Amino acid sequence: MQTIAVDAAHRGRGIGALLVGRMLDEARARRVDDVLLEVRADNPGAQRLYERHGFAPIAVRPRYYQPDDVDAIVMRWEAGS
Known part of the structure; x- marks a missing residue:
């Protein structure tokens, strides 16, 4: 995952969780084995x-x-975790 950010004025509303969740849904759909981030x-x-x-x-x-x-x-996130 390259970059994810939520404007400070909109934090705490679950937007970040939605973005990460959607990205992982896409990773699963594409049969990605793992995702790394910093x-x-x-x-x-x-x-x-x-x-x-x-x-x-x-x-x-x-x-x-x-x-x-x-x-x-x-x-690291691993498929199946």
Whole structure:
């Protein structure tokens, strides 16, 4: 998954969950085995969103986001999870 974002004024309404859910529905329809993403370590709300959809952390990319020196958490979803 490349990029997903919800404008701050519209967060907390389930829009992000709908977007992730639709993307995973499409992945299943296309028989995709897994989906990888990176999320900022300082964004626990997004991490929880992805975890609720079956993503699990698999790695950390230290200081990936610049110029803030924020780590990226690499997460993976596997078909059937």
